[in-house]
Amino acid sequence: xxxxARGPRGPYRTGxxxxxxxxxxxxxxxxxxxxxxxxLRQIAADVGLSPAALLRHFESKxxxxxxVLNWWEAETAHRENPDLQGxxxxxxxxxxxxxxxxxxxxxxxxxxxxxxxxxxxxxARDFVRRRYAQVVxxxxxxxxxxxxxxxxPPLTEAEAESDIRALLAVMDGLELQWLLDPNMDLVxxxxxxxxxxxxxxxxxxxxxL
Amino acid sequence: xxxxARGPRGPYRTGxxxxxxxxxxxxxxxxxxxxxxxxLRQIAADVGLSPAALLRHFESKxxxxxxVLNWWEAETAHRENPDLQGxxxxxxxxxxxxxxxxxxxxxxxxxxxxxxxxxxxxxARDFVRRRYAQVVxxxxxxxxxxxxxxxxPPLTEAEAESDIRALLAVMDGLELQWLLDPNMDLVxxxxxxxxxxxxxxxxxxxxxL
Numbered sequence: 001x002x003x004x005a006r007g008p009r010g011p012y013r014t015g016x017x018x019x020x021x022x023x024x025x026x027x028x029x030x031x032x033x034x035x036x037x038x039x040l041r042q043i044a045a046d047v048g049l050s051p052a053a054l055l056r057h058f059e060s061k062x063x064x065x066x067x068v069l070n071w072w073e074a075e076t077a078h079r080e081n082p083d084l085q086g087x088x089x090x091x092x093x094x095x096x097x098x099x100x101x102x103x104x105x106x107x108x109x110x111x112x113x114x115x116x117x118x119x120x121x122x123x124a125r126d127f128v129r130r131r132y133a134q135v136v137x138x139x140x141x142x143x144x145x146x147x148x149x150x151x152x153p154p155l156t157e158a159e160a161e162s163d164i165r166a167l168l169a170v171m172d173g174l175e176l177q178w179l180l181d182p183n184m185d186l187v188x189x190x191x192x193x194x195x196x197x198x199x200x201x202x203x204x205x206x207x208x209l
Numbered sequence: 210x211x212x213x214a215r216g217p218r219g220p221y222r223t224g225x226x227x228x229x230x231x232x233x234x235x236x237x238x239x240x241x242x243x244x245x246x247x248x249l250r251q252i253a254a255d256v257g258l259s260p261a262a263l264l265r266h267f268e269s270k271x272x273x274x275x276x277v278l279n280w281w282e283a284e285t286a287h288r289e290n291p292d293l294q295g296x297x298x299x300x301x302x303x304x305x306x307x308x309x310x311x312x313x314x315x316x317x318x319x320x321x322x323x324x325x326x327x328x329x330x331x332x333a334r335d336f337v338r339r340r341y342a343q344v345v346x347x348x349x350x351x352x353x354x355x356x357x358x359x360x361x362p363p364l365t366e367a368e369a370e371s372d373i374r375a376l377l378a379v380m381d382g383l384e385l386q387w388l389l390d391p392n393m394d395l396v397x398x399x400x401x402x403x404x405x406x407x408x409x410x411x412x413x414x415x416x417x418l
Contacts, residue, residue: 032328032330033245033328034243034245034246034325036242036243036245036246037243037245037246108327108328111324111327112324112325112327114324114385114389115320115321115323115324115325115385116243116321116324117389118317118320118321118385118388118389119241119242119317121241125389128389129389129390132386132389132390133390162398162401165383165386165393165398166379166382166383166398166402168382168386169378169379169380169381169382169383169385169386170375170378170379170382171378171382172378172381172382172385173375173377173378173379173380173381173382174374174375174378176323176324176327176378176381177341177374177377177378179327180323180326180327180334180337180338180341181338181341181342184374189371189374189375192371193375
């Protein structure tokens with residue numbers, strides 16, 4: 001019975017490992033070439049498979065994209081500490097920035113897919129839109145939390161969302177600048193920006209409004 | 210002699226017009242699908258040509274990309290008034306934002322090619338890097354000009370560049386947000402951000418440092 005149970009487990013485990021290898025290779029290809037331009041044939045070759053063998057793991061390119069997006073979300077999601085509140089929760093964006101600096105491939109994937117997804121027909125559009133809206137919502141709530149606990153003077157919800165949108169825009173824009181010119185001081189520039197935003201929020205002067 | 214001179218002029222003019230049509234169709238395709246994923250065959254079909262006929266106007270896809278980049282630069286360059294100085298020169302970024310709102314296709318082309326060009330091997334990389342560096346330089350000089358004429362209190366060159374980089378990052382990032390979600394108040398959010406930056410520059414408090 002033991003050996004009978006083990007029998008399928010070996011190949012099953014191999015299957016999971018192959019699947020993971022394909023997803024990592026696809027993430028690299030999508031980040032470097034874009035989803036549309038990346039070829040399944042090349043991704044298969046990158047992990048030593050034939051295209052037909054790859055299609056036994058993923059039905060289609062779109063199916064593979066969904067797996068890459070899930071993988072990307074899992075890779076990036078664990079980094080936020082849900083116990084932090086208010087400005088300290090927002091301050092965690094510095095960590096994200098440092099993480100991106102260490103994981104250029106993930107950042108390139110994010111920027112490339114986001115830009116592609118500006119096309120209404122792109123298959124990653126719903127995912128990217130949903131995720132962006134989620135981040136805006138979470139960070140806006142954290143800023144409003146800082147108001148509720150008296151950590152900072154009042155802000156309307158619209159003001160809070162506007163500030164958070166500008167803050168996230170600065171992150172994306174600076175990351176784009178850094179991908180184009182690695183000599184640029186990504187972490188330092190963002191740190192100074194966030195320091196200033198924090199100072200303004202605490203002082204009740206609008207940093208971005 | 211007149212008719213002899215006219216003879217070649219007709220087809221020559223037609224050639225220029227066809228070339229323009231190809232460039233506009235290519236700009237649309239590159240913006241929607243990305244440079245790599247767009248196909249010459251489809252671009253040719255969009256203007257009613259065979260691929261072979263298209264290749265009589267442009268030697269290669271890369272050649273066509275160069276023409277699109279020149280066209281994009283010409284379309285966007287004329288909008289700055291070179292006579293304005295200091296903060297008033299920087300203030301023209303509001304116009305750029307309003308222009309992008311009216312020309313979504315040009316903006317999509319810019320964002321898509323910029324994201325693709327984060328790949329070191331992308332043929333538009335040099336153009337995008339050069340252009341970005343140029344904009345940073347021009348706007349930083351305009352901010353330092355405001356210091357020199359006494360319009361605003363002192364800033365070091367590094368501080369000025371850091372502020373301008375953050376300002377341009379906000380523009381790019383907000384534009385990306387708007388392409389993903391057209392309900393977002395692009396011009397309003399940027400206006401409030403720039404108003405605040407101007408106030409801080411005038412007051413000598415660092416908006417972004």
